[in-house]
Amino acid sequence: MIFWNFEQGRRDVEARRQSHDAIGKAERVDERVSELEESLDQLSLICRGMWNLLQRTSGLAEEDLRAELERLEAIELGTNTSKTCLACQRANSRRRNKCLYCGTALPGENAFDRV
Numbered sequence: 001m002i003f004w005n006f007e008q009g010r011r012d013v014e015a016r017r018q019s020h021d022a023i024g025k026a027e028r029v030d031e032r033v034s035e036l037e038e039s040l041d042q043l044s045l046i047c048r049g050m051w052n053l054l055q056r057t058s059g060l061a062e063e064d065l066r067a068e069l070e071r072l073e074a075i076e077l078g079t080n081t082s083k084t085c086l087a088c089q090r091a092n093s094r095r096r097n098k099c100l101y102c103g104t105a106l107p108g109e110n111a112f113d114r115v
């Protein structure tokens with residue numbers, strides 16, 4: 001009986017520790033998501049500002065931007081959707097900058113592949 005109580009107490013302590021760790025991890029993920037949302041908002045604002053400047057100086061219209069986005073989406077859909085890691089030879093999503101498996105930087109095709 002004493003052994004059972006000791007074992008049960010040990011499990012309770014371990015469960016509380018795991019619960020505390022999980023809460024800490026959830027809080028860090030929540031902070032990171034907030035940081036990423038702020039970055040996304042900032043990038044969105046910069047894109048809108050750049051587009052406004054481009055419209056004013058070039059005469060391009062909203063239809064031109066939409067047509068270009070459709071063209072880029074068609075290219076994305078039509079191309080190979082994976083990149084092979086040069087270090088471990090595994091396939092990764094084309095949108096990844098680092099290998100999912102080993103963390104090695106993946107080759108980029110142009111400047112926007114790094115975003």
Ligand SMILES: [Zn+2]
Pocket residue numbers: 085086087088089090099100101102103104
């Ligand atoms: Zn790799």
